[in-house]
Structure formats: C-alpha cells, structure tokens
Amino acid sequence: MKRIVRYVPKWIAPRLALALLLTLVGVAGLLLVPPLFDDAKRGKERVATNPAEQPADAGRCPDNATDEAVQCEINAVRAARGLPPIRPRQSLRVAAQRHSEDMVRRHYFAHISPTGMTLAKRVR
Numbered sequence: 001m002k003r004i005v006r007y008v009p010k011w012i013a014p015r016l017a018l019a020l021l022l023t024l025v026g027v028a029g030l031l032l033v034p035p036l037f038d039d040a041k042r043g044k045e046r047v048a049t050n051p052a053e054q055p056a057d058a059g060r061c062p063d064n065a066t067d068e069a070v071q072c073e074i075n076a077v078r079a080a081r082g083l084p085p086i087r088p089r090q091s092l093r094v095a096a097q098r099h100s101e102d103m104v105r106r107h108y109f110a111h112i113s114p115t116g117m118t119l120a121k122r123v124r
Helices: 012-032 067-080 090-106 118-121
Strands: none
Touching: 090 118
C-alpha cells in the first residue's frame, strides 16, 4: 500500500498563525473600544430630517410617483428650510429625455455616456 504524503510549504504555518492572531486582536479591539459617541448626545443632533416627520407649509403633495409629486415633495423640504421652490425647465427635461432614449438605444445605464457626454454637455 502506497502512502500519500502532502507537502506543505514552510511559510504557510507562520502566515496562518499571524492571520489568526490579527483576527483575534481585531475582534478584541472591537469589543473593548469605548463607544465612539457620548450616549447623552446620541439622538439629539440630527444630520438629516424626514419631510414626513416635519410637515412643511407647502401643502399636501400627491401620493403617486409622478413628476409633479416629486417636485412637490422637494419644494416642501426646500420651503421648510426657507429656500425658494424649484421650477421645471424645458431644456433640462429635453436633455433628460434624450439621454434616456440614448441609454435605451445603446444599452447602458450611467450618468456619463460611453462617448463621454456629461450632464453639463447635454444641457448645453
């Protein structure tokens, strides 16, 4: 009966031991690190607000996902922050429609076309 002996390179064992040691140190570090934020301040400072939580004076927006509903929601958030409302621009609408048609025709999905056409170039 023939005995099969596998050859294991000498560098495997030290690297496995080092990997295990670093993993254990990393896990221990995650468990022992004090909280990054003070619990007293947590939840009091808000980075962003949800328009549904703070109703704006812009009125009730439609519940569907139309252009008008999206514009209404954006304007509600802008009004809550004292900013002027956005208005649709025909040049932007035409640029967006042409870009959408180009993406369908050439089978890609990106802000920049395969030829390098950017948003600024499309609007111009």
